[in-house]
Amino acid sequence: MRIALISDIHGNGVGLEAVLDDIRKARIDRMICLGDVATLGPQPHEVTKRLRELNCPGITGNHETDLFTPERSQKSVWAETFAWCREQLTDEDKAYLQSFQPMIEIPLGDDKRLLCFHGSPKANTDFILPTTPDDELNAMLTGQNAIVMAGGHTHVQMMRRHHRTMIINTGSVGIPFHRYFPTFTETRFLPHAEYAIVDSVGAINIEFRRVPIDFATLEQASAGSSNPFNWMPYWFRPDEQSAP
Numbered sequence: 570m571r572i573a574l575i576s577d578i579h580g581n582g583v584g585l586e587a588v589l590d591d592i593r594k595a596r597i598d599r600m601i602c603l604g605d606v607a608t609l610g611p612q613p614h615e616v617t618k619r620l621r622e623l624n625c626p627g628i629t630g631n632h633e634t635d636l637f638t639p640e641r642s643q644k645s646v647w648a649e650t651f652a653w654c655r656e657q658l659t660d661e662d663k664a665y666l667q668s669f670q671p672m673i674e675i676p677l678g679d680d681k682r683l684l685c686f687h688g689s690p691k692a693n694t695d696f697i698l699p700t701t702p703d704d705e706l707n708a709m710l711t712g713q714n715a716i717v718m719a720g721g722h723t724h725v726q727m728m729r730r731h732h733r734t735m736i737i738n739t740g741s742v743g744i745p746f747h748r749y750f751p752t753f754t755e756t757r758f759l760p761h762a763e764y765a766i767v768d769s770v771g772a773i774n775i776e777f778r779r780v781p782i783d784f785a786t787l788e789q790a791s792a793g794s795s796n797p798f799n800w801m802p803y804w805f806r807p808d809e810q811s812a813p
Contacts, residue, residue, distance in 0.1 A: 570677065570770065571596060571767070571770070572599045572767045572769075573764060574765045575603065575739065575764045576604060576628075576720075576722075576739045577630070577722070578742045578743040579741070579742075580610025580612050580654065580796075581612065581742065582615040582619065583790055584782050584787075585616050585619060585742055586619075587762045587782045587783070588778075590780075601626055601627070601628070602626070602627040603685055603720060603721040604629055604632070604633060604669065604721060604722075605631065605632040605633070605721065606620065606633065607636065607666065608632040608654050609650060610743055610744070611790050611791045611793070612794070613662075617658060617666060620665070621661065621662070626670075628670060628685055628687050628693075629669040629670065633667075633669055634693060635647075636666070649797045653797055678769060681716040683718075684715035684717070684718045686718070686719070687720055688720060690710060690713050691711075693722070694722075697727075698723065699727055716773060717734070717775070718736045718737070720736075720737075721738060721739055723746070723750075724741040724744060724746040725741075725748070725749055728775060737767075739777075740764065740777070742762045742763060745761060758804045758805065759805055760804060760806060761780055762779070762782050764778050766778065781807070788801060
């Protein structure tokens with residue numbers, strides 16, 4: 570079985586379509602979204618509608634939690650944008666996003682399993698990094714023993730072995746960060762879309778994919794949006810040298 574894992578779309582329909590086109594060429598059997606679908610970017614309805622049409626199962630990201638928890642979103646630095654995104658979503662969109670689950674487990678055969686989450690199995694706000702100490706990681710993974718565990722949330726692709734488990738981060742479809750945890754003033758987005766493939770045919774293999782996006786279309790979508798957050802200054806242009 571070949572499973573495409575997408576995460577952190579963040580209202581970027583241009584990035585999502587680039588990934589879906591790549592997935593169509595990659596002989597994928599299933600697709601799972603690991604959360605943070607509709608917020609920040611200019612196309613919250615478009616990306617949600619697209620995933621609904623594909624009947625794609627989803628994980629509740631921290632931004633889904635914030636989006637539908639007013640007492641949380643009102644305190645967020647993104648409060649104005651969250652409110653705008655909610656206004657763009659139809660009732661069908663909202664019902665779809667609220668159907669997301671904390672985790673999804675997929676059998677891979679031979680008693681092996683893939684466990685999908687957003688931050689960690691414990692919380693969608695957790696960060697699993699290459700440098701997370703083993704004792705902290707053990708606490709996040711208590712009670713779980715899947716052979717592959719997959720999350721998002723950090724917006725940076727990663728693979729890390731922990732005992733017999735391979736832990737991966739799919740990166741971000743919508744706003745791939747140029748490094749871990751940039752400050753707000755240092756945040757830059759890379760001009761591509763990221764996702765991962767778990768292939769369980771024979772030996773289990775992980776493939777990280779980076780797909781070019783149509784940057785001119787992204788600029789047009791952003792210019793035509795009334796989103797109070799203008800994200801275009803944060804993007805590296807395709808011909809621009811990215812910072813280390």
